[in-house]
Amino acid sequence: MKTAIWLYLFLFVAFFDLHAQYPMLTPFAVSMGAAPSFIGLMMGMYSLTHLPGNIIAGYSVDRYGSRIFISVSLIGAGILLLFQSRVTDPWQLLYVRSISGFVLAFLSPACMSLLAKLAKDHIHQGKLMAGNGLVHTLASVISPAAGAWLAASIGFNHAFAILGWILLVTGFIAIGFIREPKEVFPTALVPVGALRSHSSATQGITSTAVPHDIATSSVPWSVFTLPIALSCAQGILAFELPLLGTSSSEIMQIGILFSIVSLGALSTLALLFLNRYMPYKRTISGMLLLAISYYGMAMEWPISLFMLLFLIGMAKGIIFPAMTSLLLQLSGPSRYGRTFSILSISLSIGSFLGPVVAGAVRSYMSPYFISFFALMLALVFLFPRTAFFSGPYAQPAIHHH
Numbered sequence: 001m002k003t004a005i006w007l008y009l010f011l012f013v014a015f016f017d018l019h020a021q022y023p024m025l026t027p028f029a030v031s032m033g034a035a036p037s038f039i040g041l042m043m044g045m046y047s048l049t050h051l052p053g054n055i056i057a058g059y060s061v062d063r064y065g066s067r068i069f070i071s072v073s074l075i076g077a078g079i080l081l082l083f084q085s086r087v088t089d090p091w092q093l094l095y096v097r098s099i100s101g102f103v104l105a106f107l108s109p110a111c112m113s114l115l116a117k118l119a120k121d122h123i124h125q126g127k128l129m130a131g132n133g134l135v136h137t138l139a140s141v142i143s144p145a146a147g148a149w150l151a152a153s154i155g156f157n158h159a160f161a162i163l164g165w166i167l168l169v170t171g172f173i174a175i176g177f178i179r180e181p182k183e184v185f186p187t188a189l190v191p192v193g194a195l196r197s198h199s200s201a202t203q204g205i206t207s208t209a210v211p212h213d214i215a216t217s218s219v220p221w222s223v224f225t226l227p228i229a230l231s232c233a234q235g236i237l238a239f240e241l242p243l244l245g246t247s248s249s250e251i252m253q254i255g256i257l258f259s260i261v262s263l264g265a266l267s268t269l270a271l272l273f274l275n276r277y278m279p280y281k282r283t284i285s286g287m288l289l290l291a292i293s294y295y296g297m298a299m300e301w302p303i304s305l306f307m308l309l310f311l312i313g314m315a316k317g318i319i320f321p322a323m324t325s326l327l328l329q330l331s332g333p334s335r336y337g338r339t340f341s342i343l344s345i346s347l348s349i350g351s352f353l354g355p356v357v358a359g360a361v362r363s364y365m366s367p368y369f370i371s372f373f374a375l376m377l378a379l380v381f382l383f384p385r386t387a388f389f390s391g392p393y394a395q396p397a398i399h400h401h
Contacts, residue, residue: 264313
């Protein structure tokens with residue numbers, strides 16, 4: 001538990017730094033003369049360079065553990081932010097952001113894998129993942145407004161430098177305080193579907209005899225259309241909102257808009273009773289709400305922008321923990337690193353496509369239509385199948401008296 005607390009603390013600092021840049025990057029690039037299409041390319045390249053890092057992280061985290069990758073990612077990101085504070089033209093910014101994408105590609109798979117390994121059973125695992133979502137959301141609530149305030153008060157260059165030093169120091173501290181778990185509890189985490197498939201052949205054998213890789217073989221590839229569509233829509237939103245203004249007062253407004261999205265996510269993450277429902281059902285419900293919200297943005301419904309952004313945040317607060325739980329339900333503990341690596345790759349692909357497509361089509365149509373279409377297409381691929389309804393959540397609840 002001590003390791004989990006330290007990990008949450010480091011994650012909070014990392015997420016705070018990363019989200020604080022959202023309202024700053026686009027105005028910073030515009031101030032150097034970058035066109036919207038170039039900004040979309042810059043944001044997309046950051047995500048595209050995630051891919052090789054995600055692929056390397058998948059097998060490396062399983063083999064060498066999470067600690068070294070968490071520390072190196074934070075230190076590397078801090079150093080690159082210090083370089084970013086000194087760039088003088090858009091192409092230099094593109095180069096630095098591209099390298100940052102590769103360096104930070106190791107952070108998410110390493111953190112998620114370590115949290116999953118700390119779990120004692122699927123219930124504890126769900127709580128740890130919910131804690132990760134809560135830390136992420138708390139950081140993202142205050143960081144966009146804080147980043148916008150920093151940029152408006154001391155300028156972009158000094159703001160990036162401060163954020164860089166924070167990440168750099170956090171990375172060195174993480175080396176001494178993050179500990180790998182001495183024991184993993186695989187038997188409690190193997191999906192029930194895997195156990196049932198071998199029940200006839202293992203009547204007299206305990207669940208410890210079930211191979212870990214059985215679970216991972218049942219993961220449908222169609223599941224990964226979900227993170228692609230989700231990150232594509234999120235990338236489009238991150239691209240569009242900062243284009244609403246570039247003056248100091250407008251940058252503050254943009255920071256507040258990003259914070260409203262995070263407040264919406266926090267409102268649903270706080271509803272802990274939602275974790276009692278099957279991950280698949282929560283995922284589908286959240287995707288529908290998110291798709292409707294983006295459709296409202298595209299059609300310019302006579303609803304406050306603040307309300308639509310809050311609804312988008314609420315949907316994200318439902319989807320992200322449900323998506324993680326669904327992957328864990330379909331996966332096995334011996335391949336957590338690879339599972340979260342594929343998840344990160346999918347998120348990177350969507351994050352690359354979103355801003356690039358938005359920059360290309362925004363002169364002809366609302367990019368939010370692309371978000372709506374991507375989300376609805378993912379829902380089509382997530383049609384009900386047996387694997388989605390197996391696992392720990394398929395078991396009847398056990399009441400202790």
